[in-house]
Amino acid sequence: MAEDRRLERDGGIAAAVQRTLARRYRAERRFRLFGMIAVAVGLLFLAVLFTAIVSKGYTAFQQTYVLLDVYVDPDVVHVGNLDSADYQGLIKTSLRELFPDVKGRRDKRNLYKLVSSGAGAVLRRMVLEDTSLIGRRLRIWVPADDDVDMVIKGHVDRTLPESQRRLDDQSLAWVEVLERQNRLEKKWNFTFFTAGDSREPELAGIWGATVGSFYTLMITLLLSFPLGAAAAIYLEEFAPRNRWTDVIEVNINNLAAVPSIVFGLLGLAVFLNFFGLPRSSPLVGGLVLTLMTLPTIIIAARAALQSVPPSIRDAALAVGASKMQTVFHHVLPLALPGMLTGTIIGMARALGETAPLLMVGMVAFIVDIPRGLTDAATVLPVQIYLWADSPERAFVEKTSAAIIVLLAFLIVMNAAAVFLRNRYERRW
Amino acid sequence: MNIGFFAALILLTATSYLLGRKKAVRVSAYGRLHSRPNYYGAYVALWCLLPAALVAVLWIALEPWLLTHLIVRELPESYSGLPPDRLGLVLNDIKNLATGAMVSGEPDEALRAAADHYRSLKSLGSAAVAVGCLSLAVAGLAWGVRKVQPTLRARNQVERVVRAILIVSSTLAIFTTVGIVLSVLFEAVRFFRMVPPWEFFFGLKWSPQIAIRADQVGASGAFGMIPVFTGTLLISAIAMGLAVPVGLFSAVYLSEYASRPVRAVVKPLLEILAGVPTVVYGFFAALTVGPTIRQVGERLGLEVASESALAAGLVMGIMIIPFISSLSDDVINAVPQDLRDGSLALGATRAETIRQVVLPAALPGIMGGVLLGVSRAIGETMIVVMAAGLSANLTMNPLQAVTTVTVQIVTLLVGDQEFDSPKTLAAFALGLVLFIVTLCLNVVALVVVRRYREQYE
Numbered sequence: 062m063a064e065d066r067r068l069e070r071d072g073g074i075a076a077a078v079q080r081t082l083a084r085r086y087r088a089e090r091r092f093r094l095f096g097m098i099a100v101a102v103g104l105l106f107l108a109v110l111f112t113a114i115v116s117k118g119y120t121a122f123q124q125t126y127v128l129l130d131v132y133v134d135p136d137v138v139h140v141g142n143l144d145s146a147d148y149q150g151l152i153k154t155s156l157r158e159l160f161p162d163v164k165g166r167r168d169k170r171n172l173y174k175l176v177s178s179g180a181g182a183v184l185r186r187m188v189l190e191d192t193s194l195i196g197r198r199l200r201i202w203v204p205a206d207d208d209v210d211m212v213i214k215g216h217v218d219r220t221l222p223e224s225q226r227r228l229d230d231q232s233l234a235w236v237e238v239l240e241r242q243n244r245l246e247k248k249w250n251f252t253f254f255t256a257g258d259s260r261e262p263e264l265a266g267i268w269g270a271t272v273g274s275f276y277t278l279m280i281t282l283l284l285s286f287p288l289g290a291a292a293a294i295y296l297e298e299f300a301p302r303n304r305w306t307d308v309i310e311v312n313i314n315n316l317a318a319v320p321s322i323v324f325g326l327l328g329l330a331v332f333l334n335f336f337g338l339p340r341s342s343p344l345v346g347g348l349v350l351t352l353m354t355l356p357t358i359i360i361a362a363r364a365a366l367q368s369v370p371p372s373i374r375d376a377a378l379a380v381g382a383s384k385m386q387t388v389f390h391h392v393l394p395l396a397l398p399g400m401l402t403g404t405i406i407g408m409a410r411a412l413g414e415t416a417p418l419l420m421v422g423m424v425a426f427i428v429d430i431p432r433g434l435t436d437a438a439t440v441l442p443v444q445i446y447l448w449a450d451s452p453e454r455a456f457v458e459k460t461s462a463a464i465i466v467l468l469a470f471l472i473v474m475n476a477a478a479v480f481l482r483n484r485y486e487r488r489w
Numbered sequence: 490m491n492i493g494f495f496a497a498l499i500l501l502t503a504t505s506y507l508l509g510r511k512k513a514v515r516v517s518a519y520g521r522l523h524s525r526p527n528y529y530g531a532y533v534a535l536w537c538l539l540p541a542a543l544v545a546v547l548w549i550a551l552e553p554w555l556l557t558h559l560i561v562r563e564l565p566e567s568y569s570g571l572p573p574d575r576l577g578l579v580l581n582d583i584k585n586l587a588t589g590a591m592v593s594g595e596p597d598e599a600l601r602a603a604a605d606h607y608r609s610l611k612s613l614g615s616a617a618v619a620v621g622c623l624s625l626a627v628a629g630l631a632w633g634v635r636k637v638q639p640t641l642r643a644r645n646q647v648e649r650v651v652r653a654i655l656i657v658s659s660t661l662a663i664f665t666t667v668g669i670v671l672s673v674l675f676e677a678v679r680f681f682r683m684v685p686p687w688e689f690f691f692g693l694k695w696s697p698q699i700a701i702r703a704d705q706v707g708a709s710g711a712f713g714m715i716p717v718f719t720g721t722l723l724i725s726a727i728a729m730g731l732a733v734p735v736g737l738f739s740a741v742y743l744s745e746y747a748s749r750p751v752r753a754v755v756k757p758l759l760e761i762l763a764g765v766p767t768v769v770y771g772f773f774a775a776l777t778v779g780p781t782i783r784q785v786g787e788r789l790g791l792e793v794a795s796e797s798a799l800a801a802g803l804v805m806g807i808m809i810i811p812f813i814s815s816l817s818d819d820v821i822n823a824v825p826q827d828l829r830d831g832s833l834a835l836g837a838t839r840a841e842t843i844r845q846v847v848l849p850a851a852l853p854g855i856m857g858g859v860l861l862g863v864s865r866a867i868g869e870t871m872i873v874v875m876a877a878g879l880s881a882n883l884t885m886n887p888l889q890a891v892t893t894v895t896v897q898i899v900t901l902l903v904g905d906q907e908f909d910s911p912k913t914l915a916a917f918a919l920g921l922v923l924f925i926v927t928l929c930l931n932v933v934a935l936v937v938v939r940r941y942r943e944q945y946e
Contacts, residue, residue: 078836085838085841086838088838088840088841089838089839089840089841091840092839092840092843092844093742093746093839093840095738095742096738096739096741096742096743096745096746097742098738099734099735099736099737099738099739099742100738100739100742100743100747100755100759102735102739103735103736103739103759103762103810103811103814104755104758104759106762106807106810107758107759107761107762109777110762110765110769110770110773110807113773113776113777114769114772114773117776287658288658288661289658291654291655291658291659292655292658292659292661292662294655295652295655295656295658295659296659299652299655300659308663309659309660309662309663311932311935312662312663312666313662314931314935315666315928315931315932315935316662316665316666318861318864318865318927318931318934318935319669319868319924319927319928319931320864320865320867320868320869320870320895320923320924320927321868321870322868322870322895322898322899322920322923323669323673323868323920323923323924323927324669326669326672326673326898326902326916326917326920327665327668327669327672327673329672329902330672330673330675330676330917331668331672335672336550337553352665355661355662355665356662359662383644383648385648385651385652409764410764412766413764413765413766413767413768413769414766415766415767415768415870415871416767416870416871416874416895416899419899419902419903420898420899420902420903424903442766442768442871443768445768445769445772446768446771446871446874446875449768449771449772449775449776449875450875457776460772461772464769464772467766467769468765468769471764471765471766475764
C-alpha cells in the first residue's frame, strides 16, 4: 500500500519504470558485453594456442644442410666392407680439408661437431646404391648438427655472450665461413617424415610414431566399431526395458566420463600382467583405446538409431520382415552414416590420447619403425610428450612440428565426419 | 597360427556359405523352403566357423600357460627350484633364445636345450591346432550341409546366434567396469596390506620415491595422499575458475544474443578447443604459459615457481571452456521459449530474462555440466604431467608447484615396475581414489542432467 501511494505521488508506474530504465539498459549492455568478452576470450585462446604452435614449429620442416667435398677413399671403403666402412671418418677428413689450419684434438672435435653424426649414413647409402662412387670426389649435402641448424634458423642469438650459447665463438666463426662460401643451405626436411625417433634432433622423425599410431588405431577401429554398433543395436532395438538394461545404460554413460588414465591402469593390470601380452605393442595400446572409445561409439550409434523414424520399422514389420531383418535391412543402413560419424570422432579422440598409453609402456625410446602389431612402438602424441621432455633447443621445434602434423590428421578426420554428416545423414 | 591359417578359415567359411546356399536351392525342389536360401548359407557358414574359431581362441589364450608349464617340467632342478620371480626371468631368457633375440649373459646348455624344446613345442602345438581347427571347420561344413532341408528353420537359428552376439557385445561395458574395479581394487588391497589405510588417507606427507630399496636409510617412504589431493583440487579449482565464467557467458551469448551467422562460425571454432589433444595443451602450458606467468610474476615482484599450479590450472581451464559452453548451450536451448516470451512480455530486458528466468530454469543442467567438467579436470593427466610439478607441497598458493593424483600415477608407473613394492602399488591406490571420486561426480551429474531433461521434454 505504501508503495502504491509513493508511485502515485511520483507520477505513476510508467514514471517509476522510466526512472530505472536507464540503469536497466546499462545492465543489459553490460551483460551483453560480458558475453562478448567471454566469446572473445575463448577465441583469443584458440588463436594464441595455434600461433604459438605454428610459429614455433614451421621451421622444423626445413633442415640446414652442409655442402662437403668428400673423397671416397678406396683405402677406407672397398667392396669388402661396404656396410661397415668408416664413412663418418671420410666426412671428418673433408671437414679438415675445408679448414686446414685447425690443429689440436679439441678443436678438431669441435669442428667435427658441425655436421650431424648421421652424415656418414648419408654417404653410406649413396655408396651402397652406386659402388662406382668409390675413388671419386663427391659434392654432397649432409645434414648439419642441430646447434648449427638453430643458429642458421635464427633461434639462437649470435650476439649473446659465448657462455650463453651452445655453439662457442670458434664454431660460430666456422659457420660464418661456411655461410660465405654458400656451403650452408636450408632444405626441405625429408628426414622428419621418414625417420624414427633419435637422440639427435636433426636425425629424428615422426614416421615411426605415425606407423605406430596407424597400427594402434587399426586395432581400435576393427574392434570398437563392430562391438559398439552391435551393443547399440541390441540396447536400442532388442533389449527389454528393465533393471538390467538400465544398469548397462548408466554404466556406459559413466564409462564415457571415466578419466582415460584409469583405462591405462586397467590395461596394465589386465592385458600386461594378467594375460601377459607384449608391452609397448600397438596390440595392447589398441585394446586399451578400444575400451576407452567404446562408450563414445555406443552413445553415438544409439543416437543414430534413435533418429530413424519408427515408421520405417513398422513398414518393414508390416510386410512380414522379422525383427532382425527389419533392423539389419532397413534401420541399420539408414543409421550407418550417423554411426560412422560418431566412430570417426571417437577415433580422432583415440588418436590424440596419451595418458593410458603411457601406462602400458608405449613410452619407450624406439628408433625402429614398427613392423607388426606386437613390435614395440610409440604413437604420435607420446612422441610429442617424449620430445617435449628433451632438453635440446632443436626438439622444441620438432615437438611443435609433430603437433602440427597431429593436428592436421585430426582436422582431416573431423572434416571427414562433418562431410559424412552433411552428405549422407537424413533429417526426417 | 598365422595369416595363412586365418585366410584358410575365412575361405572355408565363404565356401560353406556358397555350398549351403546351393544345397538349399537344390532341395527347394522337394518342398517349400522355410527361409530364404541366404539363411541356409549363413547357417552352414556358422557351423563351419564358430567351433573352429572357438578352439583357435582357446588355444591362443592357453598357449603361453601350457608351454610354460611343459618347459618348467623339463628344466633341471637348479632352475625349476628357483623362486617364481627368478624363474620368470629364466623363462623370459628361454623365450628370447627361442626367437633369436638378444639375451643378457651367456646362456648355458640347459637353457639352450630348453629353448630348442620350447621352439619345437611351439611350432608343433601351433601346427597341430591349426590342422585340428581346419578339420573341425570341414566337419562343421559337412554337418551343416547335411542338415540343410526345406523344413530346417535356418533363419531362426541364424538370428538366434546373431542375437547372442549382440547381447554379448552389449555386456562388454559391464565387463570393462568390473575389470577396472577389480584390477584397481586388487592392487590397492595389496598396497593397504603394506601401508595402513589411515596413513594413506590422512597422512600429510607424500614422498614415495625413497622407498625403492629396503636397505636404504629412511626407507619407510611416506604415503599420505592429502597433499597430492589438495594439489589436484587446487589446480581443478583454478581451471574451473576460468572455465565456468567464460564457458557459461559464451554459451549465454551464443544462444541468446548472437545472430545466426555469428553462431554458425563461432560455435565450431570454440569446439576446436575441445578436439585439441591434451598433450598439445601440456606442451603449450609448459613452454608458453608457464614462462609467461613467471616473467609477469617476477616483474610484479612475486616469487613464482617455474611449474606453478596457476599455469597448469589456466591451461586446463582453456581445455574445459568448450566442454562447459556446449553443455550449457544445450540446456539453455532446451528451456522452453514460452518462459522467455512470458518474461519479455512483462517488460523485462533480455539480460533480466536470462538472469532471472532462463538461467534458474537451466541451473540443474548447468550444474551437471559443471560437475562433469570438475570430474574431467580431476582426471586430466597430460597437462599436469607436463606443466605441474612432482613435489607434493601442501599449499593453497597457486604460484607454487603442486602435484596431482594423475601426475603421481604416471611417475610411479612409467619405467621399471616392481609389483611387490608399495611405490608401484601406491599408484593403484591413487587410481582407486581417482576412480571413486570421478564416479561419484559423474553419477550425480548424470542423474541431475537426466532429471532436468525429463522435466522439460
